[in-house]
Amino acid sequence: MQLYGIELTSRLLLGSARYPSPAMLADAVRASGTEVVTVSLRRESGGQRSGQGFWSLIRDLGVRVLPNTAGCHSAKEAVTTARMARDIFQTPWIKLEVIGDADTLQPDAFGLVEAAAELCADGFQVFPYTTDDLVVADRLLQAGCRVLMPWGAPIGSGRGLNNPFGLRTLRAHFPDVPLIIDAGIGRPSHAVEAMELGFDGVLLNTAVALAGDPVAMAAAFARAVEAGRAGFEAQPMAPRDLAEPSTPVAGKAWLA
Amino acid sequence: MHILVNGAAQELHATDVSQALDALGYRQAVVATALNGVFVPADRRETTTLADGDALEILAPMQGG
Numbered sequence: 001m002q003l004y005g006i007e008l009t010s011r012l013l014l015g016s017a018r019y020p021s022p023a024m025l026a027d028a029v030r031a032s033g034t035e036v037v038t039v040s041l042r043r044e045s046g047g048q049r050s051g052q053g054f055w056s057l058i059r060d061l062g063v064r065v066l067p068n069t070a071g072c073h074s075a076k077e078a079v080t081t082a083r084m085a086r087d088i089f090q091t092p093w094i095k096l097e098v099i100g101d102a103d104t105l106q107p108d109a110f111g112l113v114e115a116a117a118e119l120c121a122d123g124f125q126v127f128p129y130t131t132d133d134l135v136v137a138d139r140l141l142q143a144g145c146r147v148l149m150p151w152g153a154p155i156g157s158g159r160g161l162n163n164p165f166g167l168r169t170l171r172a173h174f175p176d177v178p179l180i181i182d183a184g185i186g187r188p189s190h191a192v193e194a195m196e197l198g199f200d201g202v203l204l205n206t207a208v209a210l211a212g213d214p215v216a217m218a219a220a221f222a223r224a225v226e227a228g229r230a231g232f233e234a235q236p237m238a239p240r241d242l243a244e245p246s247t248p249v250a251g252k253a254w255l256a
Numbered sequence: 257m258h259i260l261v262n263g264a265a266q267e268l269h270a271t272d273v274s275q276a277l278d279a280l281g282y283r284q285a286v287v288a289t290a291l292n293g294v295f296v297p298a299d300r301r302e303t304t305t306l307a308d309g310d311a312l313e314i315l316a317p318m319q320g321g
Binding site: 015016017018019025038039040041042043044045049050051052054055058067068070080083084085087088089155156183205206 | 262263282285286287288289290293294295297298313314315316317318319320321
């Protein structure tokens with residue numbers, strides 16, 4: 001998979017939040033085989049300096065980081081956060097989140113497009129967290145985005161793909177744009193479904209971090225993403241309504 | 257001078273953002289800064305002066321999804 005010219009072997013992108021411990025996060029990242037880990041920016045506390053320790057852990061993992069603008073509710077806030085992220089992480093990549101609704105964490109499509117246009121013009125390589133709305137996707141591409149990240153379901157919900165029809169439509173309309181399902185994935189089977197739809201990758205966090213065994217779940221998702229992609233590339237059969245015997249009828253003995 | 261650092265009022269002996277970071281013990285830390293809601297790049301901290309009552313944000317890498 002190529003994202004902004006970077007060739008990646010793994011199609012799984014992993015979040016770094018909500019793990020039981022930093023060691024568990026590190027083990028889960030290794031077990032997932034991911035090459036891209038999402039990170040954020042938050043106020044550094046004077047005493048604990050937890051951010052410095054976290055950054056040291058991430059750097060030691062040798063993965064590429066994808067900073068986010070999580071929690072931003074306006075284009076202005078997201079753009080400023082993105083610029084601060086670039087200052088720290090020294091990468092043009094930014095996972096752009098502009099939230100429009102506090103309960104569903106649904107992206108604000110208008111603010112998202114506005115921020116994406118400003119950031120793309122400023123040299124950022126934007127990974128917009130968006131919905132499955134076809135027109136918004138088109139506007140984001142016009143703004144300069146070369147990757148789209150539609151949600152499967154609300155962040156942290158673990159509901160899977162709420163609107164497979166909309167996602168299938170996106171895939172059909174933009175066959176050459178890298179599309180990554182971001183958010184809502186709860187189980188490996190959800191990741192398989194996304195990959196079988198032809199999506200290029202899956203970004204998830206909570207499904208691994210809050211699993212009973214995050215490291216084992218990270219490995220399970222790695223296999224799920226590979227299996228789903230392999231299934232897509234192998235071109236699944238067309239479903240049908242009525243049964244069709246798989247064992248040949250010809251040659252069957254007359255025993256009635 | 258009174259500066260609001262990450263939302264908490266502090267008395268700082270600093271005239272610019274770089275000095276403020278030094279005074280707060282962030283000289284070697286990996287942080288990003290904003291003053292009164294405006295991003296201050298690392299290479300402009302020394303030339304970005306502080307005024308009494310300014311709000312300084314100091315952000316660091318954190319876990320994120």
